[in-house]
Structure formats: C-alpha cells, structure tokens
Amino acid sequence: MTWTTLRFISLLLLATVGPVPAYSADPVQTPEGEQTRMESMKDFMRANPDCQQFTDQCSFCTVADGKAQCSTPQIACIKQAYQCTLPPSK
Numbered sequence: 648m649t650w651t652t653l654r655f656i657s658l659l660l661l662a663t664v665g666p667v668p669a670y671s672a673d674p675v676q677t678p679e680g681e682q683t684r685m686e687s688m689k690d691f692m693r694a695n696p697d698c699q700q701f702t703d704q705c706s707f708c709t710v711a712d713g714k715a716q717c718s719t720p721q722i723a724c725i726k727q728a729y730q731c732t733l734p735p736s737k
Contacts (some may be wrong), residue, residue, distance in 0.1 A: 688715060691729040700733035707732070 686694075688708070692715060693699065700709050705724035708717040 686729065688729065695731055697735035698731035698733070699735060701729050701731045703729050704725055 675704075692698070692710065692713075695701070698710065700707070702708065704727045705720040706717040707726045710716075
C-alpha cells in the first residue's frame with residue numbers, strides 16, 4: 648500500500664467513525680429532593696453586603712467597590728454554595 652492509499656483509508660475511517668455521538672438508552676434522572684438550587688454570585692453579594700471575601704470552593708473572590716474580582720476556577724473543582732471567608736472588619 649502506498650502512503651496515499653493509507654492516508655485515504657484513515658481519513659475515510661475518521662469520517663465514518665469520528666463524528667458519531669455516544670447515545671445512552673437510559674436518560675439520567677435525579678431525585679427531585681436531591682436537587683439543590685445554587686444561588687448566583689449576585690444573590691450572594693446582595694444577601695451578604697458586608698462580606699469582603701468569599702468562595703464557592705472553585706474560585707476565590709474579593710469584593711472591591713461593590714464588584715467581585717475572582718480567581719480562575721481550579722481544575723476539577725466541585726462548585727458548592729458560596730461562603731464568606733472574610734467577614735467585615737470592625
């Protein structure tokens with residue numbers, strides 16, 4: 648076989664096998680009681696106006712001039728509810 652023939656066969660295989668999406672016969676169903684509503688960052692800041700730093704275990708945020716400045720999310724993190732990590736100073 649020549650290089651051109653091998654290249655053609657590999658492209659043909661990629662075209663027929665590559666774009667096929669994986670399908671599951673069983674849809675994922677979560678129990679209604681286990682679904683928890685994650686509040687948005689805006690809602691958290693509105694409910695905790697004096698909090699100076701907070702986290703969702705993925706990003707760490709600092710509040711400056713009423714706006715959140717957050718770090719880049721960490722790799723493979725599992726987002727959780729926001730928690731204030733630096734309460735207001737007195």
